Amino acid sequence: MNKNISTFFLLFVTLLLVPMGSLLAQQNENGTDVNINVSAQVISSIEMITINSMNLSEVEPENNRISINPQNSTNAGKMIAIGNPNSEIRISYLEQRELTQPQRSETLIFNYEVAGNTEDDQSSAKILDRENRDFEFNEDGRFYLWIGGNVDISTASPGNYQGEFTIDIEYI
Incomplete structure (x- = not known):
């Protein structure tokens, strides 16, 4: 993977994780919390x-x-x-x-x-x-x-x- 692709991948993963973080604090219709665990392993470029x-x-x-x-x-x-x-x-x-x-x-x-x-x-x-x-x-x-x-x-x-x-x- 070249440096540009690595940077793009890291940016993509970051953009993917930001909306997920907001899901952690939201509640569903019944008032219970929704927890989503997300993990990513970023390998150096x-x-x-x-x-x-x-x-x-x-x-x-x-x-x-x-x-x-x-x-x-x-x-x-x-x-x-x-x-x-x-x-x-x-x-x-x-x-x-x-x-x-x-x-x-x-x-x-x-x-x-x-x-x-x-x-x-x-x-x-x-x-x-x-x-x-x-x-x-x-x-x-x-x-x-x-x-x-x-x-x-x-x-x-x-x-x-x-x-x-x-x-x-x-x-x-």
Whole structure:
């Protein structure tokens, strides 16, 4: 869960609890008190820090494809998730995103690949796939992520392409 979602959740829970508090003091038609017990467990937010952005411009295309291996490329992006030590987390992201060239309205599809590790060691990081998305923070409350992927540039016009990468991390 990113910081904005955590803040929204906390605000939502607060707004949900405020009306409930007024119910505690109300009486029903028979004059008896109504008691409603409400509890919420608010887990601290997860902070995401971008250490390095992915660098596509330094990669030489092979067979009209630019590829960045998240386990060994120095051009991979690097992020650190910081949360509660030893807590279990689930990581998800959209594997395909559109890159757009604003001047010509042309697009490319980028296929993201993410590797994660409890240690700050890219070479031993595990690739996140559909069955491998549940992890845990290390004893310092950190989880390291490297972002890579590939894009077919066979039909791409020269120019700058822009896009987003979104990763969600939540406590489980």
